[in-house]
Amino acid sequence: MANQKNNIIIEQSSEDNNLPKVFLHGPPKFSIVLQPKPSHNFHILNPSSHPPLHEFIALNPHHASSITAVVCTGGFPVNAEVLQLLPSLRLVCTPSAGTNHIDLFECLRRGIQVSSAGNLFSEDVADLAVALLIDVGRKISAADRFLRSQLQKPWDFPLGSKLTGKKIGIVGMGRIGLEVAKRLEAFSCMISYNSRNKKPLLSYPFFSSVLELATNTNVIILCxxxxxQTRHIVNKEVMLALGKGGIIVNVGRGALIDEKELLKCLIEGEIGGAGLDVFENEPHVPKEFFSLDNVVLSPHKGALTSESLIGISQLVEQNLKAFFSNKPLLTPVI
Amino acid sequence: MANQKNNIIIEQSSEDNNLPKVFLHGPPKFSIVLQPKPSHNFHILNPSSHPPLHEFIALNPHHASSITAVVCTGGFPVNAEVLQLLPSLRLVCTPSAGTNHIDLFECLRRGIQVSSAGNLFSEDVADLAVALLIDVGRKISAADRFLRSQLQKPWDFPLGSKLTGKKIGIVGMGRIGLEVAKRLEAFSCMISYNSRNKKPLLSYPFFSSVLELATNTNVIILCxxxxxQTRHIVNKEVMLALGKGGIIVNVGRGALIDEKELLKCLIEGEIGGAGLDVFENEPHVPKEFFSLDNVVLSPHKGALTSESLIGISQLVEQNLKAFFSNKPLLTPVI
Incomplete structure (x- = not known):
């Protein structure tokens, strides 16, 4: 309530103040990432008190030229059309690690800076990737479901497969991939990877295609x-190469996998299992997954923990403060 | 079917052969750990073709003195009463890491050797411990259940807590404890431990009581x-010391925790959550657990994977072969 009150006070004064405007482009709850403070050198237009961007600009055309920065989340694109609406835009700040909802090329062309979460979420996403992998292999969620179903024949539960020593293929060897590799090395796993380019400082075997990586590993982790270039990078051919005992973990984006083919392969047992934090058409999760025991489903929460939420709020604020003080962004994308 | 046939043939010849007898003391399915082979220098009396030990001896009193070895699993005790029945017993071989179902003192007194799984399961148990920990903290099974319930509001799912950097207290720093520590170090966790004695070669902080350990950590892992000495080593006082954000993982034995107090603490939110592979009165799992979202339940399968089942079958066989060839046991307990 205090914050809400605070919002209103600041917003009431906003029409006459000269502070640059920052539009929060996301669902109403998105205001959690950036709460107004008296010390801010910018003014927040937030979605809990304003209609969505298009409507807001239609209702308040004078703001089209006052919005200098946008903070946007996945599912709320900053594409050419949005950029067209905001001729004074100079910064796009996303609290996500991924930037596929932002037209980076168009931002570059217009001289608009972009900041992201940088490496803030890498550890949490890597933790989830490892958990999903063990969860699928050792059938943990399935066993928990089994016990709760009160069938009460614990000894009849099927065996899982061992993680220690498995051959792991990581797709995308950025910071998240590296954190996953570091964790799985402690499980004596053998790591290899695929990425745009071979990393000269890494001694892990490099495969130039995901198909080759899948052929040579037991597990594919998408980071x-x-x-x-990466849409449907895991297609039917890759899944068949991974094989009947193989596990796919996706903590990247849903469309990295051909979801229809994945479902078929899981139903027909062409792969062993999958741990999915992301889906092709979120928030939609295909119903066919719900009856499968060889899949663990997670509602796109790889990055989100109580701790990381505090961290990202601070980072978004720091990037905005830096930008409006003509200092370099802390986590620039371009 | 072939094995079954083989059993019968060997057993038919058993009455006249002079091979020492090995009794499989477990449920009918337990025969999976030791299948008869022509090369064996012993003869197997297995529970899929025989009644339980007491009944078997009552029906076949001459076998009381022919049974030289027993292979036994948890829930099938080898206590003073069983030892009394088998005056010729010289070896008790368990395929488990724990030996709490065996009266070791009485075995020692009678000069009976005992072998266990040794370190065979350490990696698999450690993998499960880590998975249960991340599962509870990051609410993975709960999230999977949530999605499958088709409420379909993924964004409303509550946040989990970060694993990276957490303070972990390991109770029991044997091989499993060490494997857990090795894995969690890769998550940048800070490890400390409690065990019977301080290990001079370990640099992790040592606490001489579980209460002190719980007071100084976010997570307790029972290994x-x-x-x-260890029954109900985690009591109400320990749980309150661990606190509202604390997590308990048990991959040891159920009775290490006062289960009634655990349930109360979970229901009342006095601790954050628990990941349980073991229960106080297995296979009974208290129904009150089934409605709790802050617990992950696993049907005592820490040690069991497809790979470890093959490994333990080989180890049991090797211990028996060694024993009957007057060679040292591979994994002696006493």
């Missing part, structure tokens, strides 16, 4: 960006 | 044996 890469979604873009035109 | 110790169950015995008179």
């Amino acid at each position: 890469c960006d979604l873009n035109d | 110790c044996d169950l015995n008179d």
Whole structure:
């Protein structure tokens, strides 16, 4: 309530103040990432008190030229059309690690700076990737479901497979991939990877295609960006190469996998299992997954913990403060 | 079917052969750990073709003196009463890491050797401990259940807590404890431990009581044996010391925790959550657990994977072969 009151006071004064405007482009709850403070050198237009961006600009055309920065989340694109609406925009700040909802090329062309979460979420996402992997292999969620169903024949539960020593293929060897590798090395796993380029400082075996990586490993973990080159990078051929005992973990973006083919392969047992934090058409999760025991489903929460939420709020604020003080961004994308 | 046939043939010849007898003391399915082979220098009396030990001896009193070895699993005790029945017993071989179902003192007194799984399961148990920990903290099974319930509001799912950097207290720093520590170090966790004695070669901080350990950590992982000293080693006081954000993982034995107090603390939010592979009165799992979202339940399968089942079958066989060839046991307990 105090914050709400605070919002209103600041917003009432906003029409006459000269502070640059920052539009929060996300669902009403998105205001949690940036709460107004008296010390801010910018003014927040937030979605809990304003209509969505398009409507807001239609209702308040004078703001089209006052909005200098946008803070946006996945599902709320900053594409050419949005950029067209905001001729004074100079900063796009996303609290996510991925930037596939932002037209980076168009931002670059217009001289708009972009900041992201940088490496803030890498550890939490890597933790989840490892958990999903053991969860699928050792059938933990399935066993928990089994016990709760009160069938009460614990000894009849099927065996899982061992993680220690498995051959792991990581797709995308950025910070998240590296954190996953570091963790799985402690499980005596053998790491290899695929990424845009071979990393000269890494001694892990490099495969130049995901198909080759899948052919040579027991597990594929997707930690890469979604873009035109990586869309459906895991297709039927890759899944068949991974094979009947193989596990796929996706903590990147849903469309990295051909979801229809994944479902078929899981139903027909062409792969062993999958741990999915992301889906092709979020928040939609295909119903066919719900009856499968060889899949663990997670509602896109790889990055989100109580701790990381505090961290990202601070980082978004720091990037905005830096920008409006003409200092370099802390976590620039471009 | 082939094995079954083989059993019968060997058993038919058993009455006249002079091979020492090995009794499989477990449920019918337990025969999976030791299948008869022509090369064996012993003869197997297995529970899929025989009644339980007491009944078997009552029906076949001449076998009382022919049974030289027993292979036994948890829930099938080898106590003073059983030892009394088998005056010729010289070896007790358990395929488990724990030996709390065996009266070791009485075995020692009678000059009976005992072998266990040794370190065979350490990696698999450690993998499960880590998975249960992340599962509870990051609410993975709960989230999977949430999605499958088709409420379909993924964004409303509550946040979990970060694992990276947490303070972890390990109770029992044997091989499993060490494997857990090795894995969690890769998550940048800070490890400390409690065990019977301080280990001079370990640099992790040592606490001489579980209460002190719980007071100084966010997580307690139970990897110790169950015995008179460790029964209910985690009591209400320990749980309150661990606190509202604290997590308990038990991959040891159920009775290490006062289960009634655990349930109360979970229901009342006095601790954050628990990941339980073991229960106080297995296979009974208290129904009150089933409605709790801050617990992950696993049907005592820490040690069991497809790979470890093959490994333990080989180890049991090797111990028996060694024993009957007057060679040292591979994994002696006493």
